Amino acid sequence: MPVSTLLPTRIPGRWAPLFLALALVLGLSSAARATHLVGGEMDLQYLQGNSYQFTLNLYFDAVNGNPGALDNDLTVSIFEKGSNRRMLNLSLPLTTNTLVNYTNPACTRAELVTRRIVYAARVELPASIYSNGAGYYAAVERCCRNNGINNIVSPADAGQTFYLEFPPVVRNGLPFRDSTPRIFPPLSDYACLGELFYYDFGGLDSDGDSLVYELATPFNGYSTTGVPKPTEARPQPYPEVRWLAGLSEQNQIPGAPTLSINSLTGRLEVRPTDVGLFVFGIKCSEFRDGVKIGETRRDFQLKVVSCPRNTAPVMNVQLPGTSRSYLPGRDTLRLRPGFSRCISLRFTDADSPSRLSLSVRPVNFPATLLPSFTLTQGMVKTPGAPDTLVSQLCFPACFDSKGQVYLLDVIVADDGCSLPKRDTVRVAFTAIPDPNSPPTITTTAVQPLRARVGELITFDVTGADADNDPLTLTMTGVGFTPTDQGITFTPGVSGNQIRGRVSWRVDCRAVGRPLYELDFLVSSTLCAEAQTVRLRVPIQIEYSNSPPVLSSNLPPTPAPTEPPIRIRRVVGGVYEATFTGTDADNNPLVLSATGNGFELAAAGMSFRATNGSGTASALFRWEANCAGLKLPEGALEVTFQLQETTCRPEPQTRVVRFELINPDTLAFTPPNIFTPNNDPNQRNEFFTIPNLPPDFCDSRFAGIKVFSRWGNQVYESKLRNFRWNGGQQPAGVYFYLIEFTDGRKYKGPITLER
Known part of the structure; x- marks a missing residue:
């Protein structure tokens, strides 16, 4: 150094x-x-x-x-x-x-x-x-x-x-x-x-x-x-x-x-x-x-x-209840219930003055639990200080050597330089702990607990210990986390007891399983060793639900593999349907109607519902207009639904297709020949089609064209009541093309004979 x-x-x-x-x-x-x-x-x-x-x-x-x-x-x-x-x-x-x-x-x-x-x-x-x-x-x-x-x-x-x-x-x-x-x-x-x-x-x-x-x-x-x-x-x-x-x-x-x-x-x-x-x-x-x-x-x-002479301190260990000194290597200290667990220590130092300190070191057992001194240090041989110090080394009442002989070094050290001088007495001992009762745990819950959704469950759990040992009280869920279900547990100390209150407002989260088990653990700790007692409280969740019933004056519902219900009306026609919903569980009911890709009002539809708990009713009305033709295939698909408010709802639905009837006549039969020969009676003098398909919403007559057999256009008209007399065209077979604004086309041959 x-x-x-x-x-x-x-x-x-x-x-x-x-x-x-x-x-x-x-x-x-x-x-x-x-x-x-x-x-x-x-x-x-x-x-x-x-x-x-x-x-x-x-x-x-x-x-x-x-x-x-x-x-x-x-x-x-x-x-x-x-x-x-x-x-x-x-x-x-x-x-x-x-x-x-x-x-x-x-x-x-x-x-x-x-x-x-x-x-x-x-x-x-x-x-x-x-x-x-x-x-x-x-x-x-x-x-x-x-x-x-x-x-x-x-x-x-x-x-x-x-x-x-x-x-x-x-x-x-x-x-x-x-x-x-x-x-x-x-x-x-x-x-x-x-x-x-x-x-x-x-x-x-x-x-x-x-x-x-x-x-x-x-x-x-x-x-x-x-x-x-x-x-x-x-x-x-x-x-x-x-x-x-x-x-x-x-x-x-x-x-x-x-x-x-x-x-x-x-x-x-x-x-x-x-x-x-x-x-x-x-x-x-x-x-x-x-x-x-x-x-x-x-x-x-x-x-x-070269250091000043420093004499090592000296310590004497006295057996409990006697005036005899402990003899290392010969005596074994036996600590047992009902007898003193303290040994007396007398320690001094020939040097003057000297500060002495006591410590212990376990030799063959863990240092988790050690005896304590009543006096850990002090001065000797200074004015007003004694020549000898006295301390008690006391073992905890719970110390358990588990049938083995433990060795403990009791050490006294001075404050000499450069390092302290020491005196060590190795104490052999066995220890039997004082009897200790396990804790108890009780609850105010009347088992088995049963609860429905919406009910509030409260009960107390109390832990106690006859020996007044420190207690802890905890709650865990068996296979689930209580806080995820909204279950709270608030522990508190009451005298020498520890008490906790459980509170659970049961909601729809609980419907996932029929039984919830709560484990309560009360532990008493003595000498770093815990004794634990368990109490399990089961809580049964009672939940049942009858699906609501939806009735209406619609045609009978087809089988699942069949197309939906079809309602057909001509433009300007009116259709009404009534709906009624009932629920045996008296759950709140809601009737609704939803258009598949369209707004009801735009298609001339309305749905007025009166909803309530256990019952609901509604009136549907359709004033047919041309809006339906703007949708694929000209169909208006509406889903009617009865929805209940409950944890596991079972909605009831009806799907209906509303279709406009096209007044296109089946009697549409274009002629296949005409004879413009100046018949005095004017019979068959013109090529005309009086029974053309009528105009319908966006489907309107756009015109007619007539072509020769070589594809040359020989006639055209935009008038629905067109009349072609053949003009100067020679007799023969011609071809007509009739077009409507929605893309529909009609083709066919027409023979001109003079």
């Missing part, structure tokens, strides 16, 4: 030896040139798609470090493993600059200050590029380390290489997402000579991969005092720092025992035997399904100083 020669002006007597030792140590290096690197590590986190984020945590000596060595950005280089092919150089801008806190703030010293400098940037790693099965590695090189380091050769000239490995982003043709380990706690504490130093150096992995820790020799890299910040990192292998004689990767800090790390937890431990500043390295390997997929390297520094 970096330090400086600056000392506070006021030094408490207890700490004077420590500061004297720090001053002696630091004074030896005060003339050395200022450097800055304390340690650091990188991580790579998956974001989305092909996007990842590189983060470099760099730890900076805020006291001895040269402010000019604080970079605004650093460059990370990515290489392909095996081939060392350079893939990318990525600039990492500085994002945050914060102080690193001590484990025990009371041990903070102005001359021991570390800053955490974070550099970060997003990077795209497309599967089309980063798919090599060997994986990839990334490195950042920077010089130089603190010159006061005591376990490596030429520390002031030693650089630092931050390094990590990551897998390809695709495996077996599928995306392979991985985020490297991160959130390694920074080290801001110092160690005391001859005393055990411990620290949790473990990281976290967002993918749940297994992490394994081991000691590693820190990388030196290729950066130098001449080129402290290379524009890019060089590919591996990276030179390592050189240990001083007698030290090695497995003996990085002189100690008894030397520095070690728990391979599973990342907990560091060392009992240093030399004062000084020591660098150390850690490698964290990442495994998925038993296969290594990456690693992160981290190196840091630990300052070892």
Whole structure:
């Protein structure tokens, strides 16, 4: 840990030896040139798609470090493993600059200050590029380390290489997402000579991969005092720092025992035997399904100083109901109903003054339920303070060890530096919980409930607990969501009960099923364990509907496969029909008439209805006019409907085709010969057709033309009463063409005989 020669002006007597030792140590290096690197590590986190984020945590000596060595950005280089092919150089801008806190703030010293400098940037790693099965590695090189380091050769000239490995982003043709380990706690504490130093150096992995820790020799890299910040990192292998004689990767800090790390937890431990500043390295390997997929390297520094003597606190555990002390390894505390569940604790410290604090740590059971202290901390051996503190550790009445012997570490810690001294008593215990009755649930609903559409259902549901445990009351639907049906449930607390009111105005949404079941659950919670009781309330929906009856004076309704009813009238004719609707359920009825593609009034039609509940009547009238001929086939199709207002209506309909009768005569027989021979009686002297089809609405006589057998027109007239005497045409067969305005045509031969 970096330090400086600056000392506070006021030094408490207890700490004077420590500061004297720090001053002696630091004074030896005060003339050395200022450097800055304390340690650091990188991580790579998956974001989305092909996007990842590189983060470099760099730890900076805020006291001895040269402010000019604080970079605004650093460059990370990515290489392909095996081939060392350079893939990318990525600039990492500085994002945050914060102080690193001590484990025990009371041990903070102005001359021991570390800053955490974070550099970060997003990077795209497309599967089309980063798919090599060997994986990839990334490195950042920077010089130089603190010159006061005591376990490596030429520390002031030693650089630092931050390094990590990551897998390809695709495996077996599928995306392979991985985020490297991160959130390694920074080290801001110092160690005391001859005393055990411990620290949790473990990281976290967002993918749940297994992490394994081991000691590693820190990388030196290729950066130098001449080129402290290379524009890019060089590919591996990276030179390592050189240990001083007698030290090695497995003996990085002189100690008894030397520095070690728990391979599973990342907990560091060392009992240093030399004062000084020591660098150390850690490698964290990442495994998925038993296969290594990456690693992160981290190196840091630990300052070892001579500290004032600090005596560990002492704690005595007294069995409940006795004056006898608990003997770890021999006694088992048995907690059972009707007896005290509290043990007495007496704790003190030979040092004066001393602040002591209590804590517990479960050994072989989950930490979801723990006993509580009546006193968690206090001062001893100060003016007005006792020499010994007393606390009660009480187990909840609901604690259940389920027939097993649980182990609980009861810990007392002082406020000594650099880390607290502790005394731990491991308590073995069994616990049988006090009897606890399950909750009860009742309802005011008279079952089975029956309801019709339009009715309002209300009832109450009440949950209670004889032990006054906290309660919750909920409602769910069996196979449906109550709110979708408009069912509301409003719970509230009434004394030691919880009560909820159900309200449901049944509407047409309920007709979809004949039975609705509501489940009510009341749960009592004691010691994080819930007891739940269920009550099911069925509600039957009663719904029936008789279709309405439509009657009229129309002709009988044809079979479904036959054409609709046909009503025929000549222009000017009148037709009337009456309609009556009845409904046995007395539902509101509506009679209506709708023209298929036309308005009734435009066709001379009217429909007057009198609607009501259970009955309805109407009168239809048609005054035939020519409007019908404007529709396809000259037909007017009208749908008469009786509609009821109910949840599942069954409308009754009649479809009627109203047609105009064309007065075209069947006696239309044009002559086929005429003889213009000056008959005194004028018989058959002219070609004329007195019984031409009459004009009808838009169908009017347009004219007649007569043609010779060679197609030459020999006669034409626009008059309905035309008379052709043959003119000067010779005898023979001619052809006539009669046309009407609606496109109708009549053709035929006519023989002229003289």
